[in-house]
Amino acid sequence: MMNKRFGPLLAVLILLAPETALSDGPVILRLDDGTAENGFRMGGGLGHAVLFEAPSGEWTLSAVSVYGKLTPNRTSEIFILEIWDDKLNAVSKVADRADSYFGDEFGWALVDVPDVVICGPFLVSIYEFSGAYIGTDIGPATGRSFITARNPNRILAWNLEPYHQNETEWMIRAVGSSPAPELVSLKVLSEAAGKEKPATIEVDLKDGDSNLKRATLFVAENETREVVWSAEEEIEGAEATARFSWPGTLYRVSGPDGSVSPVLTAEVAGVSEEFRPLLYRSAPCLLFLNFGEYRAAAFAYFGEDGRLNALIDEAGSVHYVSRDVLNATAPQADYMAFLTKNITASRGETAVAFYRMEAPTDSWILETSYHEPIVLTRSPLFNYRVVLEEVEAVAGDYVSIIVVEDRAYNAVQFSPSTRVRAI
Ligand SMILES: [Ca+2]
Ligand SMILES: [Ca+2]
Incomplete structure (x- = not known):
């Protein structure tokens, strides 16, 4: 009441x-609290993925913000970032050099993605191929941060002990707009x-x-x-x-x-x-x-x-x-x-x-x-x-x-x- x-x-x-x-600038969707308690790299083609919900019927996603830093002895120069719809189909993607966005210290990188109109739930996932650490917010979490893999696109079982899924939030944010x-x-x-x-x-x-x-x-x-x-x-x-x-x-x-x-x-x-x-x-x-x-x-x-x-x-x-x-x-x-x-x-x-x-x-x-x-x-x-x-x-x-x-x-x-x- x-x-x-x-x-x-x-x-x-x-x-x-x-x-x-x-x-009437962009709206940022986030699950993390803004401070990283840790950082993880997955490697092996695995991705850090976060599940969001478009806040209005037709929401235009235009960028993704990722908190990360370069891995010192990296084996990959590139990362791939994908937006999946609720059927896990990729609806937008970017592949680029990690060092164009990340440095040796943790910081937010704004990655422009081809604009895509989204309805309902969507996943944002990043595959860093061991080239970068992704900032991780440890604490009370929504359970909407996942581990994913591509081709075929799928969500994998959580295996990041000692960290549980319900206390881990990837620091990945979706940036978009609507009227x-x-x-x-x-x-x-x-x-x-x-x-x-x-x-x-x-x-x-x-x-x-x-x-x-x-x-x-x-x-x-x-x-x-x-x-x-x-x-x-x-x-x-x-x-x-x-x-x-x-x-x-x-x-x-x-x-x-x-x-x-x-x-x-x-x-x-x-x-x-x-x-x-x-x-x-x-x-x-x-x-x-x-x-x-x-x-x-x-x-x-x-x-x-x-x-x-x-x-x-x-x-x-x-x-x-x-x-x-x-x-x-x-x-x-x-x-x-x-x-x-x-x-x-x-x-x-x-x-x-x-x-x-x-x-x-x-x-x-x-x-x-x-x-x-x-x-x-x-x-x-x-x-x-x-x-x-x-x-x-x-x-x-x-x-x-x-x-x-x-x-x-x-x-x-x-x-x-x-x-x-x-x-
Ligand atoms: Ca935190
Ligand atoms: Ca409106």
């Missing part, structure tokens, strides 16, 4: 210019923002392959470029209109020892009537447990009255719920007993750091950082005395930034040239 919010946006680093889309959301029109319907009459922005969008997903408004102070407000709207299909309003306010979180603002929040969707007053708004945050020993991306949930009512991490683990939430769930339950057993957010050992975002003038890249952490020093019986409040934004000019995403991981950014104004 509590959906993940902001995650994709926080990962998005995009350029923007007034009323122009600049980020990105496009702007039809962007109108600032009302530029003065006040509680009575909010600033209103309307954006008409279209998408060539009909998989619109979400539009998000960010409002940033013109001078400092700090984002003070965000709001998102789910959209779908080939055409959509998103309408945003900003009442000239921002959110502040106060704890017993001070407050932080602006805090970016969203109204919680899909909550049943009885929980709605308790889980009204959520804010993405970083949760520090055991004096910072453990940290997790999480969401803080606040009630309509502003009180902190829940802390739930990205994986869905509940670290705190208030007495009111427990009462609504299980009226007979003893909160003190529940606290001892189920609450991992221990008083004094837990802190919550809320995100802040900036849109610097020089780069126009939305940057994410954190506010000072709020340490939960008071009792969970009193919601740690942490409260969310809506307060007036400083009067002045603000810029608005709209990020539009589709279900194929495209994220495009637009900004109207008209500013909005807090009055």
Whole structure:
């Protein structure tokens, strides 16, 4: 019921210019975490293969990124890279010199492949004939990294002891593209923002392959470029209109020892009537447990009255719920007993750091950082005395930034040239 919010946006680093889309660049599919714990060469005509799924109906694969390095005494000068469809037929391939792409140190090589339109699952495999090591990410893995062989094309049994398939990820990524959301029109319907009459922005969008997903408004102070407000709207299909309003306010979180603002929040969707007053708004945050020993991306949930009512991490683990939430769930339950057993957010050992975002003038890249952490020093019986409040934004000019995403991981950014104004 509590959906993940902001995650994709926080990962998005995009350029923007007034009323122009600049980020319909390629999308990178990856299974690895970006750091190599090891490197392997197969030799013997065997391949390192990774199974991906095209993120939209027709996705054009244009390149493959491989993390690798040359083998010191290599017996082969060339490598072969192949793209296989779900029936293991090669649909695109490249053969080239290994030393044109790899060096003596590990690094990412971008290998251009003949463009191929892909539907559904596909395999990317590289045969290095002992000429190169392929970077290997060891840790929790998807089980979608394989060992393959060609002619006939086949997937072989895993035999890389002591490494298991479910802890090994080849550092091979697929680079491709699909139609990105496009702007039809962007109108600032009302530029003065006040509680009575909010600033209103309307954006008409279209998408060539009909998989619109979400539009998000960010409002940033013109001078400092700090984002003070965000709001998102789910959209779908080939055409959509998103309408945003900003009442000239921002959110502040106060704890017993001070407050932080602006805090970016969203109204919680899909909550049943009885929980709605308790889980009204959520804010993405970083949760520090055991004096910072453990940290997790999480969401803080606040009630309509502003009180902190829940802390739930990205994986869905509940670290705190208030007495009111427990009462609504299980009226007979003893909160003190529940606290001892189920609450991992221990008083004094837990802190919550809320995100802040900036849109610097020089780069126009939305940057994410954190506010000072709020340490939960008071009792969970009193919601740690942490409260969310809506307060007036400083009067002045603000810029608005709209990020539009589709279900194929495209994220495009637009900004109207008209500013909005807090009055
Ligand atoms: Ca790793
Ligand atoms: Ca699309």
